[in-house]
Amino acid sequence: AQTVTQSQPEMSVQEAETVTLSCTYDTSENNYYLFWYKQPPSRQMILVIRQEAYKQQNATENRFSVNFQKAAKSFSLKISDSQLGDTAMYFCAFANSGGSNYKLTFGKGTLLTVNP
Amino acid sequence: NAGVTQTPKFQVLKTGQSMTLQCAQDMNHEYMSWYRQDPGMGLRLIHYSVGAGITDQGEVPNGYNVSRSTTEDFPLRLLSAAPSQTSVYFCASSYSILAGGAYEQYFGPGTRLTVT
Numbered sequence: 001a002q003t004v005t006q007s008q009p010e011m012s013v014q015e016a017e018t019v020t021l022s023c024t025y026d027t028s029e030n031n032y033y034l035f036w037y038k039q040p041p042s043r044q045m046i047l048v049i050r051q052e053a054y055k056q057q058n059a060t061e062n063r064f065s066v067n068f069q070k071a072a073k074s075f076s077l078k079i080s081d082s083q084l085g086d087t088a089m090y091f092c093a094f095a096n097s098g099g100s101n102y103k104l105t106f107g108k109g110t111l112l113t114v115n116p
Numbered sequence: 117n118a119g120v121t122q123t124p125k126f127q128v129l130k131t132g133q134s135m136t137l138q139c140a141q142d143m144n145h146e147y148m149s150w151y152r153q154d155p156g157m158g159l160r161l162i163h164y165s166v167g168a169g170i171t172d173q174g175e176v177p178n179g180y181n182v183s184r185s186t187t188e189d190f191p192l193r194l195l196s197a198a199p200s201q202t203s204v205y206f207c208a209s210s211y212s213i214l215a216g217g218a219y220e221q222y223f224g225p226g227t228r229l230t231v232t
Contacts (some may be wrong), residue, residue, distance in 0.1 A: 004158075035220075045159075045206060045223035091158060103149070103174065104208075104221060106158035 002027045002094050006107035012089070013082045020067075021077045021110050023092030029053075031056045031097040034068070035104070040088040051075065053097075082114045096097050117142050120223035122207050129231045137192040137227050139207030144227040147210045148190040149221070152176065152203040159206060165190055197231045204228050 003026045014088035025034070036048040051059045051068050057068050063080045079086055092107040123138045141148065149164040151174075155189075161174030165184040169229040179201055194201060208221040 007154075038129060043204065043226045045208075045226075047220055050220065093159075103161055104151075104159070106160070108153075108156055108158040 002105045003108040009109045010111045018080045023075045033095045035093040036077045037091045038088045087114045097114040120224035133146045139190045141209040145209035150192045151206045185206045
């Protein structure tokens with residue numbers, strides 16, 4: 001079974017600065033998908049960024065980028081120019097490729113607070 | 117499109133009562149799932165469905181039943197509520213890999229359930 005570990009329960013950052021959230025995972029699969037989801041106080045789960053394991057290039061979405069290290073099974077999220085609206089719980093998640101993409105395995109989350 | 121909708125948003129039950137959490141999606145997604153979110157635990161998969169008439173258990177299925185009679189609806193039933201089922205419940209849906217799915221799961225707004 002896959003496991004996802006987020007070792008930072010809470011983090012804080014000053015507005016406009018950069019912060020990196022850590023995620024490691026364990027799997028014996030070679031093809032899989034990794035995700036970062038954001039959950040603001042509204043409780044809605046929002047997909048931030050997605051990485052396909054067979055792609056070596058790190059995914060980027062505006063101010064959000066990942067550092068995907070397949071050999072080390074590491075998938076960190078970097079938020080640049082942090083904004084107050086980035087305050088949220090962030091979850092790292094894993095899904096196998098193939099027919100089981102509907103089964104997400106989540107980490108326990110990192111609560112990020114952006115301070116003015 | 118309304119996306120994924122869940123009702124109710126909040127519910128309080130007494131131990132032993134039964135209820136059904138409703139979930140519907142209007143995106144013609146084949147895959148639908150139920151997760152529960154507990155503090156410090158991330159989201160955990162309860163049950164999932166790969167299409168109408170097909171369901172299977174996830175990581176924490178005990179105490180819950182599901183059925184999928186249509187593509188659009190995937191209700192979650194609590195037969196005899198217990199305090200351990202106090203949680204926030206999320207329904208999610210996604211396209212299948214055969215339909216060229218991008219592996220993104222779309223989440224509903226969640227139901228906060230308290231069992232006293």
